[in-house]
Amino acid sequence: MTNEYVLRRQVTRMDAHAIVHRNLPDAAPECTELRHHPFVGFVHAVNHRMVTAEVSPLIHTLVDRFTGRPYLSDPWPGLTNRVDSMGLNEPTDPEWNAVSLNQARHNATRLIRTSLVRRLKLAHGHSLHEKQCLETVWKPNWVITASYRRRPLQVLVDALTGGYYILGT
């Protein structure tokens, strides 16, 4: 057991192929692998008069370790502890852009606050309490290598949301 975590993929290999096929019908997938990208995960509890929930409302954020970019996310599906033997095929940290844990925390709270005020405006103040901080959360991405019009092409398909991005563009 490590203190690293892995998010379970929500998009299957077949789904990923379907997504590529839908958007690049002439692409012929040749190789598909599951890669993981490192994020920092935070869970914050929000105290705001206008927000009610059966349980205390929690906000999940993921901060890209390589860029510091924070994202709001759905509650994390299938978070498991990373076992040492798990080969995650992680990308090398370029290091020229990586953020510290504190910077990641700062970015996450900034995002949450901006988003709260944008939606709920200024009727009431709010407070955030950090409930959880996961220093390394590995987010799954499918990487499909395909040939498209006789050229090799690699497409990243986000295994949580199903969004895609062609490498190199």
Place this chain on the structure above:
Amino acid sequence: MLNLPIFTSLVIAGVILAWIVYTAAFLYVSRHYDRENEDR
């Protein structure tokens, strides 16, 4: 045309055309990938 003086008509038509040409060029460049490979 439309009872407008020539200059006015030319300018309006010209600028709109320029935007259309610009948009077309931009879309063309985006499709460059496809075209480049069709020639191979």
Place this chain on the structure above:
Amino acid sequence: MSIQLGFLVAYFLAMIAIGIYVSRRNLRGAEEYLLGGRTLGPAVTALRLQSSSMSGYMFLGAGSLSYTHGYFGMWYALGDIGGGILNLSVLGRRMRKLSQILGSITSIEYLEHRYPSAWTRGIAATIALFCIFFYVLAQFIAGGRGLAAVAGVSYPVALALAIGVIVLYTYLGGYLAVAYTDFVQAIIMLVGMMWILMATLSAVGGLAEGNAMLGAMDPDLLTMWGRDLVYQNQWGIVLGALLVFSIGYMGWPHVVVSHMAMKRPGVARKAGVYSMLFNLLFIPGPYLVGMFALILLPTLSDPELAIFSVAEHVLPSFAVGIVMAAIMAAIMSTADALLLQAGTIASQDLYLRFLNRNMTGNQMVIVSRTIIMSLALLGYMIAVVDPPGIAAIVIFATTVLGSAFVPAYVCAVWWKKANAAGAIASMIAGTVTAVAWGLMGLDDTTGLGAMLVGLACSTTAMIVVSLCTRGSCPVPKNVIEALAATENIAPVPASAWTKQDSSLSAQADALNREKK
């Protein structure tokens, strides 16, 4: 008058009711609310995007410009039409990618990441607040004038009421499910504007006939040089007019589009395309109506009410009330968005960054409220005594914004050597020049538009200062690497272009780098 007022009040009550009802049903956990619940589809998203461009300028400013100077107003319209595509193409993909790699979520933060220096943030935030104030002022005046016309109250009272409602909306608007009300509003305005345009054209007997009548009234109106040919051969001014809403627009703080949530954003690009088409249809409308108002109502005391007055003249009374209400609501929601943005800039980019690194949520709200109240009070004081023309204010604000920020944004992605010193110098040079030119009315004396001069000065400052401070203020390593990443962009296959999720670009990049 009272029928119209009745419809106006009924409209607002209906919107509030819809808003509260829908939000009650949706307001569950914080996450669902923040992440927006269901996505709305590209057409609806596009219409919502349009709500922000439908403002006091469109309905009062543009109308008055063309009522006063005829086809001269078209220079602005023509620039405006292209603004969206220019923004998408020139800044577009590279900027989105750079902002992803640098991890920025707002455009001012993006400027600081690209041009690292506390001064970048401080100066950019201040200039943005300055310009937002003027744009908000224009909305206040538009709201005041419109309300005075519809409700029959005096301007100072109407102004206070309009500002009051706007500020109230920035506080309590969170209780309303804005997505739906924005959408309904946008539809009403679109339908209303089209209806006014059609009715106006039919009242004057068609476009050709209308032009003939304008020409008979005063042939100068049909040239593009304004009454008395005041702008003839003033190419500097004309170029400025063309540039204001095409390039100037790129300077607005909302230009950097950031995905806040990790969700499939498929609608974004398509919505962008729809909204461009929408612009093409919608933008010339107010200018045409304003011009033909001269034929139908040649003796209007306030040209800014040209479109409202024409609406009263050509639409059936029930329609007038509803359309005017939609216009008022558009003005208010534009003002609300601007004020909230001012609040965010003041709290995040100034207070948090410089005064209190441990800003709490309550403090953020207090700072936002303070700046909003200050802007509201200052706005009222200026607008009630001697309100400047709406078109003039909006053009001034956009000119300053464009002069200050466009070189910074463009060079951020296109010029590796642009450094913090250059950016700071260019923002200051652009602002000072544009403001001075505007305040001293140098447009007329020199025949050069403020936009043109402002851009020239800020661009020059960027280039000269960046090159001169190459040694003392080098571009940091991480920025150079980030730029290298944005440079190697292969074109995207056309079929995949619209739906690619740009928020994945940084992750894709990490994998791409391994290939080398």
